[in-house]
Amino acid sequence: MxxxxxxxxxxxxxxxxxxxxxxxxxxxxxxxxxxxxxxxxxxxxxxxxxxxxxxxxxxxxxxxxxxxxxxxxxxxxxxxxxxxxxxxxxxxxxxxxxxxxxxxxxxxxxxxxxYPQVLLKRVQLHLKLASSLKELKQMNEHLNEIIDKKIKEITKKENIIVRQSKFATMGEMIGNIAHQWRQPLSTITTASSGILLKMDFDTLTNEDIVSSMNMINSSAKYLSQTIDDFKSFYDPKRNKFKSIYIDDVIEKSLKLVKAQFSAKDIHLVKNLENIKITSLENELIQVLINILNNARDEVIKLKTKRLIFINSYKENEFLNIEIIDNAGGIEEKLHKKIFDAYFTTKEEKGTGIGLYMSKEIMQKLLDGDIKVENCSYEYESEKFEGAKFILKLPLIF
Ligand SMILES: Nc1ncnc2c1ncn2[C@@H]1O[C@H](COP(=O)(O)OP(=O)(O)OP(=O)(O)O)[C@@H](O)[C@H]1O
Ligand SMILES: [Mg+2]
The missing domain is CATH 3.40.50.2300 (Response regulator)
Structure with missing residues (x-):
């Protein structure tokens, strides 16, 4: 009824x-x-x-x-x-x-x-409570929708940044390959054209052929070695946590950038303790290259000595890597900003992602940290000032 x-x-x-x-x-x-x-x-x-x-x-x-x-x-x-x-x-x-x-x-x-009024009041009260609860639930759902949307937006932005940073690193790498190849390619050209020239003048001896071939051979080997070095940096299979020796990692990073360093007359001073850590090798190399390239960009502005120091040492349960330059340091008020995505002072020459990605990698992937400070120091009886980037990594992750 x-x-x-x-x-x-x-x-x-x-x-x-x-x-x-x-x-x-x-x-x-x-x-x-x-x-x-x-x-x-x-x-x-x-x-x-x-x-x-x-x-x-x-x-x-x-x-x-x-x-x-x-x-x-x-x-x-x-x-x-x-x-x-x-x-x-x-x-x-x-x-x-x-x-x-x-x-x-x-x-x-x-x-x-x-009592009639008691029933009425209770009914009114519970209707009000129920409607407030419903409203709260709807608000909560709405908030969750907003949060989901924001998370999606942020993830999309992050993905774009990661992709851009890969391209930026790749661009740097191609620049480095070009630098590393210049010398051996010119050796090959000189050796082969030397042979042709001597043939034309009928002065070619067996020794000439052997020595030129050896030169060509070792240059070709060097070219293929550099290709292997760069290839391994992009090999996704190497993106696994494993035991690595820090001086190996630093040497590998330097190998990828050194051609540009010597061409620009940059003097590298290494003070490395060989420490074993468990980490992601390629990611660490990417961070080191970013910081080394930043230091390079600053020191090449100097007319005098261009210095970059790399130190590694153990501190408690952590490994510290310091990269110090002599380019005068970074304005105090920019110390936080330089780690923001797209912050750059290099105009169209920089994307401003290098340090942002380095911080993301250090904190989110490697469970470490990255900091910057200015420092003044003495080297070979001369006083210098510069930026000091400190990478902190757990010995075992
Ligand atoms: N060693 C340094 N000395 C002085 N300023 C520095 C140093 N390292 C970084 N900076 C400053 O921090 C800024 C941000 O560096 P970041 O690596 O994120 O971007 P970028 O080098 O400008 O561009 P890219 O994304 O191509 O690396 C630089 O533009 C520069 O102003
Ligand atoms: Mg940079």
Whole structure:
């Protein structure tokens, strides 16, 4: 049995369940301002809940066939109905009854006979609570959507930066290969054209052929060796944590950049302790190259001595690598900024990703850190000032 009193959308819809018509009448009278649908049995109440969206249910406990407790349990098991607030409205007045009712998931428990105003106030209160809860849930969902969207945006941006940084490193590498190849290629050209020239003048001896061939041979070997060095830097299979010796890693990094260093008259001073760490070799090489190239970009502005120092030493459970130059240092207020993505003072010559990526790699992939400070020092009785980049890495990751 059911009775639809009012179907207005903005009026709260309440289901009233009681097997006693007189009780129904009293309660409906009190709740006359709401859209109340009533039912005289538990089974019928469940059918009504299927067909309607109720904001609140007032439920009698003692009813034939299906008790209010059973109705409540069924509603709480159903995802669609579990959040509808239920108030028991019953003659069962003992402490254990009230406790059981609340344990079944009801938000409130009213004992019959009740004061009409108390019923009204409780109903109003729980409707308000339920609507606030709904609002909060919606806000939460909305917030989660915003957060998801932001995370997606950030991840996309990060991916773009990572890709750009790979291209930037690749561009640097191609520049380095070009530098490293200049010398052996010119040796090959000189040796082969020398042979041709001597043939033309009929002065070619067997010794000339042997010595030129040896020169060509060793230059070709050197060319193929440099290709191997660069290839291994890009080999994804090498991107695994493994035991590495830090002076090996530094030597490998230097090998990739040294051609440009000697061409620019940069004097490298190494003070390396050979320390074993567990780390990602290629990532560490990428960081070292970024910092070495930055130091190179600064020292080449100097008309005087161009110096870059690399030190490695153990400190507690960490390995420290320092890269120091003599280019005067970095303005204090820029110390934080230089690690921001796209911060560069090199205009179109720099992308400003080098240090950003280095910090990401150090902190997120290698569980270490990167810092910068200015320092003044003495070298061969001369005083210098420059930037000091300190890489800190755990010995075992
Ligand atoms: N050793 C240094 N001495 C002085 N300034 C430095 C030094 N290293 C970095 N910087 C400053 O930090 C800035 C950011 O360096 P970062 O490596 O992130 O970008 P970049 O070198 O400008 O460009 P790229 O992305 O091509 O490396 C540089 O533009 C430079 O101003
Ligand atoms: Mg750089």
């Amino acid at each position: 059911e009775n639809i009193m009012d179907d207005e959308k903005d009026i709260n819809k309440i289901l009233l369940v009681d097997d006693n018509p007189k009780n129904l009448q009293i309660a409906m009278n009190i709740l006359k301002d709401f859209n109340v649908i009533y039912s005289t049995s538990g089974e019928n109440a469940l059918t009504l809940v299927e067909e309607n969206n109720f904001d609140l249910i007032l439920l009698d406990i003692v009813m034939p066939n299906m008790s209010g407790y059973e109705v409540c349990e069924k509603l709480k098991q159903n995802n669609r109905t579990k959040d509808i607030p239920i108030i028991f409205l019953t003659v069962k007045h003992e402490e254990k009854d009230i406790i059981e009712g609340l344990e079944k998931g009801a938000v409130d428990y009213l004992i019959k006979p009740f």
